[in-house]
Amino acid sequence: MTNLVILTGRIARDPEARETQGGTSVTGITVVTDRPARDKDGKTYKDESGYTAKDSEFHRVTCFNGLAKTVGQYCSKGQLVSVQGRVHYTQWEDQDGIKRYGCEILADKVDFLSRASGGDNQDAPPID
Template structure:
């Protein structure tokens, strides 16, 4: 049996990191992916003549060292590849209503473009090299 997720998308917002009481660092990012939109089972063009797109936002959770690297080197708009597994959760909110969640637990995050920090070119100083065309 396999639970494998591979996403290629852009960071939708800057990473957020927190530390549990046990000392585990958890970094979360939102990755947005696009796919062709469909009407009546067919793709269609938008008002500018481009293929219309539907965007999906994925909550990605990274632990410890991977999370530290993502927090340090990833910024909003950066293109990344995420490999991991899908994880579902269930809980009751304060009103006793059952809530459900879905997230990707990342095993690997590859940086496909360089990030930026306040318009600076030094945002990824010290980051691993990437191939650029």
């Protein structure tokens, strides 16, 4: 059995990097993917501009250790990336005792498909 996710999309906001008490680097990004929107009959349709309407989905992606450092340093909002990893579900109780659920992608690999917008990133790893 396999739990494999591959996403290609744009980073919605700048990465959020932190370090755990144990010294593990963790960086979170949100990747936005689009797909054609469909009407109640299941057909795609055009928006007011004449383009195919799209539905966007936002995916929470978490990176660890060396990957976390690289993503935190070289990625920024608007950059096109490809993420490979696995789906991870969590559950917890909030302050009011209500059971909450979450879903995120734990990244094994992040490929930079475009350069970060703004800033000098001459030291950034090469794009394949």
